[in-house]
Amino acid sequence: MCGIVGVYGHPEAAKITYLGLHALQHRGQDGAKIASFNEKRFYKEGGLGLVSEVFNKERLKRLKGFMAIGHTRYSTVRDKNVSEQDLILNLQPLVREFKYHPKIKKEIAIVHNGQLTNYLKLKDELEDPPRGAIFSSSSDTEVLIHLIARCEEENIIQRILKGLTPVKGSYSLLFMTTKKIIGVRDPLGFRPLVLGRLSNGGYILASESCAFNLVEGKFVREIEPGEMIVIDKKETLRTFKLKSPYIEEGKHSQCVFELIYFARPDSVIFNRQVYSTRKRMGQILAKEYPIDADMVVPVPDSGFSASIGYSIESKIPLELGLMRSHYIGRTFIEPTQSIRHFGVKLKLSSIAEVLKGKSIVLVDDSIVRSTTITKIIQMIRAAGAKEIHVRISSPPITNPCYFGIDIPTKRELVASKHSVEEIRKSIGADTLAYLSLDGLKKAVEDDNSFCYACFTGEYPIR
Amino acid sequence: MCGIVGVYGHPEAAKITYLGLHALQHRGQDGAKIASFNEKRFYKEGGLGLVSEVFNKERLKRLKGFMAIGHTRYSTVRDKNVSEQDLILNLQPLVREFKYHPKIKKEIAIVHNGQLTNYLKLKDELEDPPRGAIFSSSSDTEVLIHLIARCEEENIIQRILKGLTPVKGSYSLLFMTTKKIIGVRDPLGFRPLVLGRLSNGGYILASESCAFNLVEGKFVREIEPGEMIVIDKKETLRTFKLKSPYIEEGKHSQCVFELIYFARPDSVIFNRQVYSTRKRMGQILAKEYPIDADMVVPVPDSGFSASIGYSIESKIPLELGLMRSHYIGRTFIEPTQSIRHFGVKLKLSSIAEVLKGKSIVLVDDSIVRSTTITKIIQMIRAAGAKEIHVRISSPPITNPCYFGIDIPTKRELVASKHSVEEIRKSIGADTLAYLSLDGLKKAVEDDNSFCYACFTGEYPIR
Amino acid sequence: MCGIVGVYGHPEAAKITYLGLHALQHRGQDGAKIASFNEKRFYKEGGLGLVSEVFNKERLKRLKGFMAIGHTRYSTVRDKNVSEQDLILNLQPLVREFKYHPKIKKEIAIVHNGQLTNYLKLKDELEDPPRGAIFSSSSDTEVLIHLIARCEEENIIQRILKGLTPVKGSYSLLFMTTKKIIGVRDPLGFRPLVLGRLSNGGYILASESCAFNLVEGKFVREIEPGEMIVIDKKETLRTFKLKSPYIEEGKHSQCVFELIYFARPDSVIFNRQVYSTRKRMGQILAKEYPIDADMVVPVPDSGFSASIGYSIESKIPLELGLMRSHYIGRTFIEPTQSIRHFGVKLKLSSIAEVLKGKSIVLVDDSIVRSTTITKIIQMIRAAGAKEIHVRISSPPITNPCYFGIDIPTKRELVASKHSVEEIRKSIGADTLAYLSLDGLKKAVEDDNSFCYACFTGEYPIR
């Protein structure tokens, strides 16, 4: 996962982009980078860490111009063995030069949210001599630059449309050339990409609408699956349609997990308000799996929205029996004689007096490996709770994601090999219930536009 | 405000202290320091920043020994003009050498939570030649070391008891000598200080009981106002009584603001569970000032606990209409053409769809200057709320605090010169109500042991 | 300019490389990087700054393996506008993957000392669609990787030989593959490259032999111009010959400026001992341009070796009338009311009592723009010197270098438009003399193997 932002037509485009990235920080905390363009050249600044750590006054000042695109990076498990220098290399925007015309070279910058499924095959073909393409990063995004550079169309719009044709997978992309900001959403529309308008008439494109609030942008609309939007003047926008030989016209598969967990509650994506959708999941869950209990306790912050819905529907009062620490740093040093559930305790603590002797409905959004929920339940038991009824506001995750959600391999997914009853036992809950797939579909107001593959194994494309 | 922790009788005393300080991070985020003692010498490590930033593996490893005390620092407005080097100098524990006997010098370490009201007068007397005492920091704590060093008693316990006699104000103190950890709470008991027992039989003293949870300590009891507790073996604790010429025996004035705002909801201090006390404030507030509305919205995170109480009592459902960002860094750079309510927006965002057209009860714990609540109300209005009813779970603050809470001068306190109706108008609320003093007393189960001076102006000592 | 080092067959290859780079620090102080190979993968570590700043214990530990190559970077004027992140990107070794066989991908690492003169033309051809090669750095070295990747030979040795065929300019190169270290010197032999043997039987290749001293390597021989040496076992070395369509067989043009200024005095390069060669320049200079004076004063450290020769030949005693500071940091802040010759004064200071009333022979190795020597002369005059006779141990520089020496444009070279007499006047010397070209040839024991283009304008290749 990653967050992307692009700004066109603002005298401080980079600052707006930086604040937009800050609002999208939940989509990636491991690095951030911005590229801007000013009359003659591209400026680039970035680094590892949070948006607020990477950028300072001086760096933002260097990012001159009326256009900018930026990216906040989410590190996956693979990154653990990568040297710091290579992590920096992988930061986006990638900015590369290529030839428009035999005599004209231009730079292009690109940011990408998603995952290309046929990336290795495409790369392989490009690397075969005598082509002998050289890749400078381990990012799948780089293949896109190569594909575009090899096209012979002289028009950049045609070139991107053609360059993207052989690509499979999920991609919301932003390009910046010396004149344009171009936004693209893959034909299946896996990842969100929304358009906003700044108060000065400029435009902003971002992964989620929450990026608009901080910078006083107005939500305009979602970019359509398979749409390419070209912004090169403030008056009119142009729109083009991607064609893919692999994808049936009109078929969409927007990632439902964005609505369940990933997106920020105050965002609007896929034309749905995230908080309300999650609250609805909680309400339907309460209908599907009611229970008699003293209180509803959310796992902070992931279970907050659904727990509100559960509480309202069930009329069981909400209590904040678990607290989340605001001061989690990167690493904590543990005593030699180690502390039970140290990792969870650093993040969460229970309020014993609230929980003692009580029967509790514990609400969270999903269970992946089940290690965290197990520790939370033990913590709540230790605080004296009488009964713990776990309610999960999405169906059991049984399959990995190939389209950009960092879900582990099938082997590590607890629900891929265990029944709900087996999981209940292993996590130590008194009862356990998941929202049904039908319930989820109802909550998201299903219109055949969503991908549920992590719950069903029916992948829209391979 | 500050957080203090002391550990006796644990092979990794410094690590336990460090984790305790992390749990007390809400009491001060500007610096942290730990001193430990190992057979022959004191070790000290610390710096500016969060506990997780200041300490790393290497630094903790250097802090050898079975005893340690630590401190997390809260910066006040005065610190803005102080150089970084001087801020480091002011970090506690202060560790100083003084003479026990004509031939024996020993070091003592001290941490302090509170504020000494006659500090300048005491310092002045000490500095007069031929005494000519030299102070090396601007901290009021340093005067305590001087007072103790000048006593001629050869017993350190007697010396501290005597040294503290002329001191007025609030102080929860921890001392570490080469043999003992000593905890002291001032005779009026302004600041909390709680005792816990570690699983290995060692002891932990801390500002709040939440420090025990992370390190698997068991809550034993609160140190009494005017009590000095001496820990120098695991088997028995000794306890002594401070005598002050200025304070009537048996009079206590525990800071009620700790219960309203400062302490962590999962702590037990002053023999009260904080979350439940705050929830009760919300319940009583709902009884005192009911209103017909669509939803209760807490100001996160300060209004959370009270809003639960308000919602339960009023039967108006709770909705999370405001979200708090988890990624607030130290500084953010704003565009030249500045953004309305930039500061508040960085921290909070509203969920427009939830609030639009609704009548809202907005719950927070207190109003100081009223600037923040004003911006929040404007943000909620901009999101389309129909009515905003502000409910504050404590009485109007009309007087500054001289005992350690960083409340500004009377001039800056909005409630010191304005009626509730005037404040309501200026912040733009439809209705505004504060919890009554009686209601507050009921919520904290008043037993004449509290200081309400910020609401009443009746200071227990000057 | 840059320094390069490669090590084969040592259990701590990276550490040996690091110490070798430290010894070559005078060839580049702006960044350093090392890549090593261990059984399965390449490791890379590097950064901006001095070798001693870039590498620490931890970073060196990560660079596992029996082979390593490294590079210390010299920044040119062009780098001033480049962002820090891009400077890091440009650090060498470049490590890239390419295809050996249709099914086998391998990584190759490369370091380069020199400058390719037809780099832009080669890059241009590679970038033309449908080739559409993508370059990830602004370094001329990257073109080499592309040329090699496009060759269809399956043997890496043949592939490098073929890939280098179209290249013009100066290059001493080291390659590291998963099995071999390969050293290459361009057919004209502009830059040095020497081979040494480690005490454990492993090999070391480096820009200068001074890199061997620190690591206890024995000088074996210089790599020949146009030679490619392949090291993949300790027993035997293999050697190959580069063929260039542009260069006449047997023609060499080793950079004489390496002997005059760039190389370290304790190195042997081009089969000449540098210190002795410079001393000889001073001796011949004394014969060509004798003068009656009280003392010979070297400009430290560049004039040291030649001044020894001048003093011995002329029998005029050497005096250290100028001192060089050892504590020059990156930037110094000057008072507003600026100090005369601030920059030179930070680096050099004169010993007034030594110089006062004396007639002085001031010896340096070369004059480029003449600004520094002018300030030095003013400083010596201010110290009370009676006469200043400047003696330069090389001929006037009249032409820029296209082969890797950072000599400015013709316009900035004082000797390109001014006679010796004009320069004498402008720098304020009493007399000024340069070593003649013939004298220089004598000093370096000319055997038609040198490039004197900066003095003559006769470039060996364009």
Place this chain on the structure above:
Amino acid sequence: MCGIVGVYGHPEAAKITYLGLHALQHRGQDGAKIASFNEKRFYKEGGLGLVSEVFNKERLKRLKGFMAIGHTRYSTVRDKNVSEQDLILNLQPLVREFKYHPKIKKEIAIVHNGQLTNYLKLKDELEDPPRGAIFSSSSDTEVLIHLIARCEEENIIQRILKGLTPVKGSYSLLFMTTKKIIGVRDPLGFRPLVLGRLSNGGYILASESCAFNLVEGKFVREIEPGEMIVIDKKETLRTFKLKSPYIEEGKHSQCVFELIYFARPDSVIFNRQVYSTRKRMGQILAKEYPIDADMVVPVPDSGFSASIGYSIESKIPLELGLMRSHYIGRTFIEPTQSIRHFGVKLKLSSIAEVLKGKSIVLVDDSIVRSTTITKIIQMIRAAGAKEIHVRISSPPITNPCYFGIDIPTKRELVASKHSVEEIRKSIGADTLAYLSLDGLKKAVEDDNSFCYACFTGEYPIR
């Protein structure tokens, strides 16, 4: 050892001080700090590291005012166990507040070069209760502040004169009050302190005159032993005389080691030009211990000045057979299979071709433990030298220094237990000779004003 600088009457006093400290960097490289005064308050900035690392534009800008004093710190062996935070605490200027009059508090800043021999006794008396003085650093300088603060004179000049009376040892001091810069040299005059005049009429006081060159100051005169100079206007200077009950009037003992090794060659201290004095040592050494050899080789840089004298007197040509690296960082990582003489090799390298088969006079200023010279000799032997004749331009060091030179304990001084012949054998030289005490006296133009205790054991005071 340390370097101190004070500036009075310059609009950028701190910048001038900073440049002065840079020129005195050889007197201490471990930390630097400056305090300035501007109308109302003192400003302080400093840190660990080189002057150029500690100060940047921003920090210097904060040091406002017309007066400033600064210090560069030399770390002794004792510092190795001290935490970084405590090292920062020990940085000077110490700035402390004390009482002038019952109602007036003022700050005073102090820097100190030297060592107080009765410091522990004085400290002990001050710490006895009921005095109970508290010391905040382990620096001997702090005792001076206490002594001054305890005096009851209302005039600061009288107060310092009185406060210093009980003090023994070496001290060159600078004080800064809100109105004055005060310079003091101890009655025996161990350490230098020189006065210069800035071009704008302001004054500068510094450890050595080389500090004046960089900032365009003119040397005025040395402060006399036992003199206190008070600068509070540009027109006139006032001078006072220290009285010590322990020191005979008129007796002086200026540290001869400053002339031998410590001071910079381009300085004038003790009314002697350092470089010329050292050259004279070399000349007399050549007369006392002539030898037939091919070349004189200095140990860089410490043997440079004396080797010039030796070469001139002996008519044996000087050759730079040893080179010093300019890129020595703080730590270097050595391979596991360690390199012989690694430490020396990092700093020095030999030029084999110059030394091979030659008979060499190796000149250095002194031998302390003999480890370094032993390694240098082995390095020169390995380079093929035929004969090595070591000549030391000072007598054998047989006694430790109690007055500020970091000479180790007697046990570690090779000459304290070994004859010259024994040392010769152990270091591996063919011959070894030291300058005689008489020769040294001649070289420094002895006038009974010097301390030779490290050679003779006759300490001027205990």
